[in-house]
């Protein structure tokens with residue numbers, strides 16, 4: 001009760017005095033900066049005085065049983081009746097400019113479905129009008145002689161399907177009403193018409209409405225009739241513009257009803273079309289404001305039904321009361337019950353100071369996190385955030401976030417349909433439906449808000465795609481996103497970056513492939529397992545720091561798991577020489593690294609490719625070996641035919657007899673496997689790559705020595721030739737390739753085992769040679785069993 005009586009007193013007080021408020025009242029009364037938002041009840045409100053319902057409003061705060069219907073019906077009856085009042089000056093009729101007629105025709109008859117943008121457009125006009133006043137009042141303080149707050153108020157009458165939107169902005173004089181609402185001079189609406197003209201379908205492409213916005217005229221998306229009552233501080237009089245859908249003219253008359261006079265600003269009244277009356281629900285309005293206009297810099301109030309509980313006495317049953325009276329001992333205690341009292345009042349529904357406009361020094365981490373959770377419906381705090389303003393060529397403010405987890409859904413990375421970036425223009429929400437305009441798709445996981453003053457309010461996708469401003473914005477946003485990620489990677493808490501990498505590592509690798517321009521920023525963020533770090537991933541910087549003084553290249557091997565990578569024969573000599581090798585175990589890794597090409601001027605080198613240079617060439621020795629094994633190389637090549645491009649002496653093996661290296665420009669075994677799993681039917685390129693493989697033999701291995709001897713003594717020995725076939729198959733498997741005919745390979749192994757067990761082919765000393773140890777069949781067996789071709793658990 002206390003609340004109500006306090007408000008009613010202030011309402012009565014202000015009723016008589018509002019228009020006569022001192023022109024020299026302190027600026028704080030009217031300055032938008034002085035709003036003490038959320039304190040509706042102690043603010044001077046001319047609304048209650050200017051409308052015909054003023055007494056109801058006051059009543060409503062006094063009498064709980066206030067009738068909302070009465071409130072609205074009185075208001076609109078009198079609005080409609082005003083022009084008929086006998087003492088009103090007659091309304092003058094004006095013809096619309098031809099373009100406006102066309103535009104109206106299109107709007108009224110369009111099938112445009114996203115009609116809800118009308119409210120955003122009208123609020124934005126109201127906000128512009130307030131901005132204009134604020135700006136002009138700096139040099140013309142007399143414009144603020146009517147000391148009213150800078151704000152926007154929206155009322156929805158759901159029973160009658162009427163919405164009113166009132167601002168206390170600059171307003172319009174009679175001439176301005178004609179100029180602004182009867183003609184189209186410039187800005188978004190003019191562009192819209194031009195686009196319409198250019199469009200092939202001159203009959204009207206309703207999508208263009210959404211792309212360009214149609215400003216004030218968007219009111220006719222949902223209304224049959226619109227009145228604009230406006231009072232400019234430059235004029236003594238207030239004028240009412242009135243237009244109807246499907247009409248070629250509009251009227252302007254002077255407002256003479258004292259109850260409808262505005263101290264300043266503009267009131268729009270929308271009489272909604274039958275099918276659009278649903279917009280006139282306070283809840284719907286609130287939702288739209290919250291979505292589109294939450295951060296408009298002036299307070300937006302909606303007229304809302306509220307309630308509070310109170311205790312009331314309950315009438316006693318007379319018989320009971322009598323009985324009590326007779327019973328002297330009964331203590332007299334009145335019975336009460338709790339009831340909910342309803343009343344209507346204004347409620348502030350937007351945040352006038354968006355967090356991104358605040359000074360970052362004054363915003364706490366919790367504030368950022370809360371804003372993130374609220375805006376993006378997240379329940380986990382972000383891993384990092386970055387709040388910044390860019391100045392210069394393009395100015396905008398932004399807060400970016402790195403989420404704690406990746407969204408579920410496999411194809412997100414390739415085809416991101418996120419609503420992660422909310423674009424505002426002058427604090428009015430424009431869109432969150434982007435397709436790479438503000439962030440490349442590999443950074444689509446970054447969430448945030450971007451607010452620009454440099455973009456037009458009705459920015460369309462086409463504008464976004466072609467705008468130079470947007471290109472500059474994108475560059476800066478990307479740079480800031482990388483700074484933020486780098487920040488996580490340098491954090492003392494290593495776990496944070498591990499979490500990031502687990503969720504978004506793939507995205508960054510995609511960035512290596514798709515964004516050459518940012519290789520320098522992406523590369524330091526990459527992480528891989530290595531031959532010296534199988535449990536914990538390392539960065540490229542850590543790799544480089546660990547390089548041997550004379551090591552020129554960064555070595556890597558691509559495989560399907562750490563286990564198969566660490567057991568590959570390609571690694572043998574490198575391990576011996578204590579050279580670290582990166583294990584690329586994610587299918588995308590190899591392509592990413594190939595796109596990077598180098599890091600800190602060190603080339604990435606695939607240790608499974610031909611011509612591996614470990615920096616320890618000994619030409620003398622090589623010549624010697626070539627002489628000894630040259631003939632065998634030719635002999636083996638002849639036997640293998642087109643299966644390999646050449647047979648060479650290997651410098652990378654120590655314990656394996658042979659390996660199948662990929663051609664310099666060919667696919668690695670890993671790549672071949674990936675391509676195979678993806679290309680359906682394209683066997684031509686696969687065949688070509690296959691033919692580029694190089695069969696490398698280890699001259700120090702007993703099997704090779706034995707074969708070398710066989711080549712020299714009896715090159716036609718069928719068993720030796722079959723051993724070459726088996727060696728090839730074994731090398732194929734151990735090098736990570738898939739054998740063309742696994743069943744046949746099995747057969748060959750059994751056959752060789754049989755021969756070995758019968759002692760036919762490998763009795764020591766049988767083969768004459770200058771020194772090598774005799775052929776040991778067990779080695780073949782061991783090689784065949786090793787490689788893993790199965791689908792990966794990448795880490796282990």
Ligand SMILES: Nc1ncnc2c1ncn2[C@@H]1O[C@H](COP(=O)(O)OP(=O)(O)OP(=O)(O)O)[C@@H](O)[C@H]1O
Nearest residue numbers: 125126129169171180187188189214215216217266
């Ligand atoms: N609430 C208002 N108060 C004062 N002037 C207004 C108001 N609403 C509209 N106007 C005037 O009417 C003009 C036309 O409005 P309209 O919304 O059609 O276009 P715009 O706001 O100029 O540009 P856009 O097409 O980008 O919205 C505005 O430029 C402004 O001068």
